[in-house]
Amino acid sequence: MILALARASLVRQRARTLLAVVGVAISAAMLLDMVMLASGMRVSFGSLLLAQGFQIRLAPKGTLPFDTDATIPDASGIVQRLRARSDVIAVSPVLGAQLHVEHGTASVSAAALGTIAAVQGDYKLLEGELPAQDEEIAANDALLAAVGAHIGDTLRVAAGFDPQLRAYTGQRALRIVGRAHFIYLSAGERAMALPLATLQSMEGSSRTDRASLLMVRLRAGADVEAARAAIERDVRTVSAISTATAIEQVEQRLSYFRQLAFILGTVSLAVGFLLVTTLVTVSVNERLGEIAVLRAIGVRRVRIVEQILIEGSAIMLVGAFLGLGLGLVTARYLNSILAAFPGLPEAIDFFLFQPRDAWVALGLLAGCGILAGVYPAWRGASLPIAATLREEAVA
Amino acid sequence: MTGDEILVAARDLRRDYAMSAGVVHAVRGVTLDVRAREYVAIVGPSGCGKSTLLNLIGAIDAPSSGTLAIAGQRLDGLPDRDATLFRLRRIGFVFQRFYLMPVLTALENVELPMSEAGLGKTERRTRARELLAYVGLGERLHHRPTELSGGEQQRVAIARALANKPALLLADEPTGELDARTGEEMIALFERLNTDGTTIIVVTHDEDLARAAHRVVHMRDGLIVDDRRR
Numbered sequence: 001m002i003l004a005l006a007r008a009s010l011v012r013q014r015a016r017t018l019l020a021v022v023g024v025a026i027s028a029a030m031l032l033d034m035v036m037l038a039s040g041m042r043v044s045f046g047s048l049l050l051a052q053g054f055q056i057r058l059a060p061k062g063t064l065p066f067d068t069d070a071t072i073p074d075a076s077g078i079v080q081r082l083r084a085r086s087d088v089i090a091v092s093p094v095l096g097a098q099l100h101v102e103h104g105t106a107s108v109s110a111a112a113l114g115t116i117a118a119v120q121g122d123y124k125l126l127e128g129e130l131p132a133q134d135e136e137i138a139a140n141d142a143l144l145a146a147v148g149a150h151i152g153d154t155l156r157v158a159a160g161f162d163p164q165l166r167a168y169t170g171q172r173a174l175r176i177v178g179r180a181h182f183i184y185l186s187a188g189e190r191a192m193a194l195p196l197a198t199l200q201s202m203e204g205s206s207r208t209d210r211a212s213l214l215m216v217r218l219r220a221g222a223d224v225e226a227a228r229a230a231i232e233r234d235v236r237t238v239s240a241i242s243t244a245t246a247i248e249q250v251e252q253r254l255s256y257f258r259q260l261a262f263i264l265g266t267v268s269l270a271v272g273f274l275l276v277t278t279l280v281t282v283s284v285n286e287r288l289g290e291i292a293v294l295r296a297i298g299v300r301r302v303r304i305v306e307q308i309l310i311e312g313s314a315i316m317l318v319g320a321f322l323g324l325g326l327g328l329v330t331a332r333y334l335n336s337i338l339a340a341f342p343g344l345p346e347a348i349d350f351f352l353f354q355p356r357d358a359w360v361a362l363g364l365l366a367g368c369g370i371l372a373g374v375y376p377a378w379r380g381a382s383l384p385i386a387a388t389l390r391e392e393a394v395a
Numbered sequence: 396m397t398g399d400e401i402l403v404a405a406r407d408l409r410r411d412y413a414m415s416a417g418v419v420h421a422v423r424g425v426t427l428d429v430r431a432r433e434y435v436a437i438v439g440p441s442g443c444g445k446s447t448l449l450n451l452i453g454a455i456d457a458p459s460s461g462t463l464a465i466a467g468q469r470l471d472g473l474p475d476r477d478a479t480l481f482r483l484r485r486i487g488f489v490f491q492r493f494y495l496m497p498v499l500t501a502l503e504n505v506e507l508p509m510s511e512a513g514l515g516k517t518e519r520r521t522r523a524r525e526l527l528a529y530v531g532l533g534e535r536l537h538h539r540p541t542e543l544s545g546g547e548q549q550r551v552a553i554a555r556a557l558a559n560k561p562a563l564l565l566a567d568e569p570t571g572e573l574d575a576r577t578g579e580e581m582i583a584l585f586e587r588l589n590t591d592g593t594t595i596i597v598v599t600h601d602e603d604l605a606r607a608a609h610r611v612v613h614m615r616d617g618l619i620v621d622d623r624r625r
Contacts, residue, residue: 001507005496293488293490295479296488297555297556298480298559299508301475301479386450386455386456387456389490
């Protein structure tokens, strides 16, 4: 009966209840987005780094991976030493460079990754074959579209341009054997992958036996931090960074995102709380006479409290469920905007939905819904019955 | 309960209100006994304390001093929880403005106190139908208060007051909002209720309603100044 009364009280003022639900839904959507934002980058970045199973990355001493143009000397020797370790099952050297693809009378620049196809972890082949042989490349859609090429075509690719000779340097004819998606590159960035040796030779003597990055995959169950420390001790020319450390560094760099998410999430929760408190208080104030009569005919205080808390919680929960849907839609839209952020890998999700986030948001909103009803419930339950009825009669 | 038993026993009952202008002595020492099956009308000018006395007897207000017992149960100093339970099981209230729950049907309004008392759905629905038939609204069970006339609403309120078979029915100006003809119907209904064994205390300005009672208590300035049985 109390449930029926609570439901009827909400239905009685349909427009007002609907507006409150919409308000809570917007608040809930924002809260969910902020909860998603708070953990999205970290989880997404961690998944991205671990996607290919490499737990440790080696960059030139004192740098972060691809943070500078510096390279690691004696790459092949380091690879051999690492492969000799019992806890290492694969090492993938990567050389990064900027190459120029002739296109008519002009050229199109593209990022190039020199890798060993069999162990690489930088791209996924979408079509065709891996560029395992000298003078073979796999290009991404952005590059193929920019030069109007297809698998099987041959491109004239140069490592640089000599302005005095007015000629390309390190020029080679490379055949497209595959179409690839580059995991760590930003959206729309033109890119190609080619054998490490091919790129090293194109880049000239300055890049002979050098790599920008070495990625290390450990055996299952290996102690990543211990391996990282041992490698850094053993190979003096590199800085070793584990995925966990990388995530930690990313977290530190993007801590303002979390702070922003926390502040905005708190604000949206507070807005939802105040909205429901106000609405339920107004509703209770309009029904003081009814509540006094309920008390007069023997309805216990706890029932009045229950009814009012149910009303507040119902508004909050219905709004929360609608808000979850709305939050997912807005998160998707915002993600598409942020995904175009220059320099960020396309695969990074700022707003990553995880069921835990939805439960956290729902839990917070449900708690707020109950709290929002506390004041009006206290007001309703503590009414002096006779005085309220007298005032109602006078009114 | 036999007709000779004292149902309501008030001794030197007082109720003071602290107002900004000073203390108002609404009830200033009322002593009153009401026997079971009596039909008592409390009359007097506005502000004489008759509604306050009714509220004290109905346990929706607490006396400043004095003692009050209903069916042997002391109500003065009773904790809210116990007073609420007492109202639920032993008192039936009828108000001038009906005060039905507008979102519930007539049947649901009558079921409400029974639901609170823990009666099963079937039992309370059956009793609610019987009570509404008793007050002449057997055909209006599923109407909401806004779909009923003033007289019909007051009948629903009476049925609701009788829901938990109370020892005492209290009515505050039950004909105050009704036209003359409907008021007469209400008077007849109260007489029938009393004839069927219900103890009634009614506060009223309505002379016809007071005339129908077996005993008329006159109040003035918070005191009983006359108490006559017919």
